[in-house]
Amino acid sequence: QLQLRESGxxxxxxxxxxxxxxxxxxxxxxxxxxxxxxxxxxxxKGLEWIGSFYYGGSTYYNPSLKSRVTISVNTSKNExxxxxxxxxxxxxxxxxxxxxxxxSPDYWGQGTLVTVSS
Amino acid sequence: xxxMTQSPLSLPVTLGQPASISCRSSQSLVYFDGNTxxxxxxxxxxxxxxxxxxxxxxxxSGVPDRFSGSGSGTDFTLKITRVEAEDxxxxxxxxxxxxxxxxxxGTKVDIK
Numbered sequence: 001q002l003q004l005r006e007s008g009x010x011x012x013x014x015x016x017x018x019x020x021x022x023x024x025x026x027x028x029x030x031x032x033x034x035x036x037x038x039x040x041x042x043x044x045k046g047l048e049w050i051g052s053f054y055y056g057g058s059t060y061y062n063p064s065l066k067s068r069v070t071i072s073v074n075t076s077k078n079e080x081x082x083x084x085x086x087x088x089x090x091x092x093x094x095x096x097x098x099x100x101x102x103x104s105p106d107y108w109g110q111g112t113l114v115t116v117s118s
Numbered sequence: 119x120x121x122m123t124q125s126p127l128s129l130p131v132t133l134g135q136p137a138s139i140s141c142r143s144s145q146s147l148v149y150f151d152g153n154t155x156x157x158x159x160x161x162x163x164x165x166x167x168x169x170x171x172x173x174x175x176x177x178x179s180g181v182p183d184r185f186s187g188s189g190s191g192t193d194f195t196l197k198i199t200r201v202e203a204e205d206x207x208x209x210x211x212x213x214x215x216x217x218x219x220x221x222x223x224g225t226k227v228d229i230k
Contacts, residue, residue: 047167047210047221047224048221049218063119063218096167102173103153103155103214103215104169104173105157108167108168109166
């Protein structure tokens with residue numbers, strides 16, 4: 001059964017870099033069938049797609065965040081990561097990782113709250 | 119970016135009665151492959167979103183058949199034939215035709 005689990009620090013200081021990892025079990029991130037991506041949701045607000053990739057292909061970033069975001073892959077651990085640099089309070093959110101098939105996200109992780117505060 | 123506009127934003131419903139949520143996009147969601155990538159998600163408090171519908175009208179496995187999706191081009195609808203208590207939460211439409219993929223603001227469904 002597919003499971004995605006986000007992990008990383010729950011508190012990040014302003015101007016620093018937020019780093020999260022999504023560990024995937026029950027499927028392989030090197031499969032060409034799927035895209036994998038990150039989404040975030042500020043507390044009490046709506047959803048924002050951050051970026052997606054498929055292994056061996058392109059990575060797409062939301063232009064609103066592109067200059068600050070990097071998604072990378074660790075195939076040996078079947079996980080992928082998100083880095084957001086120069087964070088501010090506006091980056092406080094629940095961050096989700098998700099699998100996408102045929103242009104539609106079907107499985108999501110349970111999410112992890114990241115708070116930006118000094 | 120494609121703007122997704124949902125209405126209403128709040129929907130109090132009576133158990134057993136129907137409910138309907140509208141979602142409009144600022145441009146056509148028909149992709150070059152002929153598919154329309156419009157999805158519906160349901161999110162309960164403290165949980166991650168769960169996909170209900172993909173490509174306008176395809177129901178996910180395990181989703182009750184009281185949920186249905188319809189529409190085309192820029193105008194889409196999610197309908198619940200008879201609302202049950204477990205249906206409360208926030209419903210989001212999402213387009214995955216144009217990058218960046220974008221979501222509607224969400225419609226909060228609760229019981230009257």
